[in-house]
Amino acid sequence: MTKITIAIDGFSSTGKSTVAKQLAKHLGYVYVDTGAMYRAVTFYAMQKKLISTKAFDVASLIKQLPNIRVHFVFNEDVGFAEVYLNDLNVETEIRSLDVSSFVSKVAAISEVRQKLVEQQQKLGAEKGVVMDGRDIGTVVFPDAELKLFMTASAETRAKRRYDELLERGDRVAYEAVLKNVQERDYIDSNREDSPLMKADDAIEIDNSNMSLKEQFDKILHLVNITL
Numbered sequence: 001m002t003k004i005t006i007a008i009d010g011f012s013s014t015g016k017s018t019v020a021k022q023l024a025k026h027l028g029y030v031y032v033d034t035g036a037m038y039r040a041v042t043f044y045a046m047q048k049k050l051i052s053t054k055a056f057d058v059a060s061l062i063k064q065l066p067n068i069r070v071h072f073v074f075n076e077d078v079g080f081a082e083v084y085l086n087d088l089n090v091e092t093e094i095r096s097l098d099v100s101s102f103v104s105k106v107a108a109i110s111e112v113r114q115k116l117v118e119q120q121q122k123l124g125a126e127k128g129v130v131m132d133g134r135d136i137g138t139v140v141f142p143d144a145e146l147k148l149f150m151t152a153s154a155e156t157r158a159k160r161r162y163d164e165l166l167e168r169g170d171r172v173a174y175e176a177v178l179k180n181v182q183e184r185d186y187i188d189s190n191r192e193d194s195p196l197m198k199a200d201d202a203i204e205i206d207n208s209n210m211s212l213k214e215q216f217d218k219i220l221h222l223v224n225i226t227l
């Protein structure tokens with residue numbers, strides 16, 4: 001059967017990764033969470049004290065990029081690939097609100113994007129891939145056979161992220177999560193290099209009022225008519 005490239009872009013916490021994982025599993029495709037790659041680089045910068053609420057040493061981060069190795073390892077137990085930073089599993093650490101609060105600044109650096117986009121293009125070179133992010137349909141795979149653009153209201157998205165953080169034991173305020181979602185939307189949509197935008201040929205899906213099953217069925221239908 002022919003394999004295609006499925007590009008899923010959209011705002012923060014629109015459920016891109018949930019549906020991308022479901023699709024990859026159903027189709028036997030590789031799933032690549034590109035947000036996790038930007039988060040891993042951000043986590044590195046935080047550990048090396050290159051970024052904080054007070055300062056951001058962009059020049060040193062760019063200089064250290066060759067020392068940063070981000071890769072994925074499939075975890076049979078959870079059923080998806082987890083992200084590693086220089087051979088350390090950082091899947092949990094990169095999802096914190098702290099990392100979320102710096103990641104859009106790191107992702108706006110062209111040198112960071114260039115390194116990660118190159119790696120993403122290699123990961124998807126053989127097709128049979130579901131990749132989610134902000135620039136997959138516009139920059140990473142402009143020729144993807146199926147492009148989706150996910151949206152939902154900021155409040156719906158913040159509530160989802162808030163519930164996720166609570167579930168993993170992070171004590172955060174809903175208002176802080178909403179503020180982070182709105183700030184990231186703004187920075188991601190307004191940066192100079194590869195801003196978040198809907199590709200002309202992407203299909204927009206607003207899932208504010210959709211159950212996970214409804215969303216999956218709708219997207220699977222789109223896959224089937226594309227294949």
Ligand code: C5P
Nearest residue numbers: 034035036038103104107133134135184
């Ligand atoms: O998808 P997730 O919310 O984990 O992404 C974290 C951040 O990484 C985004 O807010 C964005 O700043 C950045 N990102 C990006 N391009 C991608 C994926 C993520 O700039 N393809």
